[in-house]
Amino acid sequence: MGRLVEHPILNVKVSGAAEHMVFYFEDQPIFALPSDTIASALIASGIDIFGFTEHEHARGFFCAIGKCSSCLVEVDGVPNVRACITPVREGISVRRQIGRGKPKW
Amino acid sequence: MVNEGPTEKKHVKALVIGAGPAGLCGAIAIAESIGDGKQILVVDEGIVPGGQLPKQTHKFFGHEGFYASVRGFEIGEKLVSKATDLGVQFSMQTTVAGIYEDSIVTYDRNNNSVDEYTADYLLIATGASERFLVFRNNTLPGVYGAGAVQTLMNQYKVMPGESFLIVGAGNIGLIVAYQLLQAGANVKAIVEASSKIGGYMVHANKIMRLGVPIMLNHTIVSALGEERVQGAIVARVDEHFKPIPGTEKEFVVDTICLAVGLQPSVELVAQTGAEIKYISELGGYVPIRDENMKTTADNVYIAGDLSGIEEASTAMIEGYIAGYNIAQKITGQDLSEKISTMKDELIEFRKGPFASKVREGLKKMNILFPSGGYRERTQQSTGPNGKLRAVIECPQAIPCNPCETSCPTGAINVGKNINSIPYVDYDKCIGCGVCVMKCPGLAIFLLQEKEDYSIVGIPYEFLPIPENGTIVKLFDKDGRYVADGQIDKVSVNRKEKTHLVFLRVPKGMENIVRHFDLAINSEEYVCRCEEVSRQDVEKVIDSGITDYEEIRRILRIGMGPCGGKTCRNVVLQIIAEKTKIPISESKLGAFRPPVIPLPIDAIVKSRKGVDKDE
Numbered sequence: 001m002g003r004l005v006e007h008p009i010l011n012v013k014v015s016g017a018a019e020h021m022v023f024y025f026e027d028q029p030i031f032a033l034p035s036d037t038i039a040s041a042l043i044a045s046g047i048d049i050f051g052f053t054e055h056e057h058a059r060g061f062f063c064a065i066g067k068c069s070s071c072l073v074e075v076d077g078v079p080n081v082r083a084c085i086t087p088v089r090e091g092i093s094v095r096r097q098i099g100r101g102k103p104k105w
Numbered sequence: 106m107v108n109e110g111p112t113e114k115k116h117v118k119a120l121v122i123g124a125g126p127a128g129l130c131g132a133i134a135i136a137e138s139i140g141d142g143k144q145i146l147v148v149d150e151g152i153v154p155g156g157q158l159p160k161q162t163h164k165f166f167g168h169e170g171f172y173a174s175v176r177g178f179e180i181g182e183k184l185v186s187k188a189t190d191l192g193v194q195f196s197m198q199t200t201v202a203g204i205y206e207d208s209i210v211t212y213d214r215n216n217n218s219v220d221e222y223t224a225d226y227l228l229i230a231t232g233a234s235e236r237f238l239v240f241r242n243n244t245l246p247g248v249y250g251a252g253a254v255q256t257l258m259n260q261y262k263v264m265p266g267e268s269f270l271i272v273g274a275g276n277i278g279l280i281v282a283y284q285l286l287q288a289g290a291n292v293k294a295i296v297e298a299s300s301k302i303g304g305y306m307v308h309a310n311k312i313m314r315l316g317v318p319i320m321l322n323h324t325i326v327s328a329l330g331e332e333r334v335q336g337a338i339v340a341r342v343d344e345h346f347k348p349i350p351g352t353e354k355e356f357v358v359d360t361i362c363l364a365v366g367l368q369p370s371v372e373l374v375a376q377t378g379a380e381i382k383y384i385s386e387l388g389g390y391v392p393i394r395d396e397n398m399k400t401t402a403d404n405v406y407i408a409g410d411l412s413g414i415e416e417a418s419t420a421m422i423e424g425y426i427a428g429y430n431i432a433q434k435i436t437g438q439d440l441s442e443k444i445s446t447m448k449d450e451l452i453e454f455r456k457g458p459f460a461s462k463v464r465e466g467l468k469k470m471n472i473l474f475p476s477g478g479y480r481e482r483t484q485q486s487t488g489p490n491g492k493l494r495a496v497i498e499c500p501q502a503i504p505c506n507p508c509e510t511s512c513p514t515g516a517i518n519v520g521k522n523i524n525s526i527p528y529v530d531y532d533k534c535i536g537c538g539v540c541v542m543k544c545p546g547l548a549i550f551l552l553q554e555k556e557d558y559s560i561v562g563i564p565y566e567f568l569p570i571p572e573n574g575t576i577v578k579l580f581d582k583d584g585r586y587v588a589d590g591q592i593d594k595v596s597v598n599r600k601e602k603t604h605l606v607f608l609r610v611p612k613g614m615e616n617i618v619r620h621f622d623l624a625i626n627s628e629e630y631v632c633r634c635e636e637v638s639r640q641d642v643e644k645v646i647d648s649g650i651t652d653y654e655e656i657r658r659i660l661r662i663g664m665g666p667c668g669g670k671t672c673r674n675v676v677l678q679i680i681a682e683k684t685k686i687p688i689s690e691s692k693l694g695a696f697r698p699p700v701i702p703l704p705i706d707a708i709v710k711s712r713k714g715v716d717k718d719e
Contacts (some may be wrong), residue, residue, distance in 0.1 A: 065256060
């Protein structure tokens with residue numbers, strides 16, 4: 001797991017460290033690129049367990065295009081956010097969702 | 106607070122759901138016909154428009170009119186800028202949450218807001234989702250849809266793992282395997298439950314020559330691991346696709362990639378009241394529609410994978426057909442000429458053997474597509490000896506002709522029916538290699554027999570780009586090592602990134618060698634500590650030195666931290682092999698103390714007379 005450093009077809013060069021941003025996953029700082037989704041930033045950091053079912057089974061993501069809902073996480077306390085199609089934002093706090101998550105009313 | 110009443114509905118002339126190839130081409134067709142893109146809104150859940158195109162790094166088949174030989178992500182960029190230039194409006198990160206009798210409700214994730222729309226016409230191009238497969242532990246993190254791996258790797262440039270097992274040898278499984286290899290991953294195998302490769306043979310050949318086994322009649326029975334994938338068990342299947350006990354094999358992989366097909370995303374079109382029918386040849390439940398892509402619901406059109414699982418070229422054409430029909434109704438002008446041009450394109454793309462399922466499926470809606478009319482025989486001749494020339498290894502009738510259209514001397518014939526298998530006129534072929542770099546299937550090679558060796562030119566899309574003169578290992582079409590060779594020269598194609606590498610191969614192997622590997626990465630090490638290879642040892646022995654002690658002094662073998670515990674026996678074995686003198690009769694060499702590295706201060710401290718507290 002990690003970012004591509006070279007590729008025969010794609011341009012994988014990242015311009016400047018200044019463009020990095022930081023968010024938090026389970027209180028741990030995670031470095032991300034502005035082009036990242038929450039899912040791509042986590043997997044680039046070696047994290048592929050995004051949550052647990054109510055029966056305590058680990059879940060990662062499956063489809064990456066917002067269809068399967070396997071990658072649901074809690075962002076700033078809001079559950080059921082699809083990590084695969086949600087861009088990262090500076091400073092957000094992401095947590096593993098357990099089961100359906102606790103809705104914030 | 107006073108209730109402000111229902112939110113005001115926004116109105117558009119055409120609402121397009123889905124910004125993939127079908128939706129984009131539909132929007133383009135409407136916009137260019139009505140001359141006002143602002144009346145068209147494209148809504149899509151994704152972050153960037155293009156649907157699944159931004160993750161396609163391979164070149165598309167087809168013909169120039171539909172971007173053949175252009176890489177998928179570049180096609181996406183072209184279509185998006187075409188639509189944007191026409192003024193088409195986009196609402197990205199927006200999901201159509203529901204289609205009601207009086208309005209269409211959208212949810213904008215970015216603004217966390219809900220809007221209501223009405224539209225004169227709907228073009229639904231919601232595409233498809235990946236089929237899931239049922240096996241033990243199939244929900245473990247590390248089990249991904251093939252498209253998900255493509256998205257991560259090619260769009261976000263992040264690798265989900267290092268070693269992969271791919272389930273399914275259709276075009277998607279084959280393409281993903283190739284793209285994983287390009288990204289430097291290890292693909293252990295592709296398992297395919299049926300008895301034949303479902304995808305194009307040219308796609309299969311690309312990975313077989315790279316040494317990836319395609320295991321037919323095999324399926325995955327279990328993912329292994331506690332919290333994430335650490336391996337997979339595969340087994341042979343019987344004629345009913347049931348695993349045969351006792352045939353299990355275990356693969357150590359960290360990622361399992363499911364490429365077992367797609368299913369149309371029908372939920373929104375169903376909400377319009379359009380009739381849905383199960384047609385297995387089209388991928389499952391699909392909307393009933395006519396040849397103009399109109400569903401049974403008024404003013405509701407569809408295009409792309411939603412109307413039947415196929416591929417991006419036909420999705421684009423269907424998008425145009427739906428779009429021109431909508432535009433014709435909006436403007437009242439006669440667009441029948443454009444529509445029938447597109448219908449003819451569709452007929453062309455669906456004449457071949459790989460479209461038989463789609464033809465069968467559409468027949469169930471009383472939409473008939475003709476088949477055949479193309480050359481099915483492959484060319485037997487590989488041309489005159491000694492001349493630098495192209496050989497085309499494209500054994501199946503697939504709708505594709507960039508080899509013909511790119512050839513500067515008109516030496517390649519596909520013909521009007523683009524499904525025909527190409528033929529080379531060797532009187533006209535000048536061996537320029539343009540077709541080799543253009544062929545989306547990487548299925549064209551250059552050959553030339555010389556006095557002492559032969560030249561094989563192969564298309565190459567990997568890193569690093571080899572240096573002239575480098576010694577390389579040569580592989581056949583099944584990825585078997587056949588001989589050593591040398592890089593003769595490399596034509597670097599910086600723009601399109603398919604390079605042409607000319608190899609010097611042993612005479613008689615010009616029709617065998619189809620891949621090479623830079624030998625530098627495959628050293629066989631004897632001594633781990635000092636990184637001494639078998640080749641190094643053999644070279645010293647060949648120079649006449651056969652004594653272990655002597656070899657040690659020359660190569661530092663056995664002088665690293667392990668003190669020879671690992672390498673001594675291996676070196677003695679190599680000496681025995683080379684000299685034919687049994688190990689028992691050769692000199693073992695001395696075992697010098699200390700047998701492990703000792704810290705100097707430990708020795709100093711233990712010296713007699715030294716105060717240990719000092």
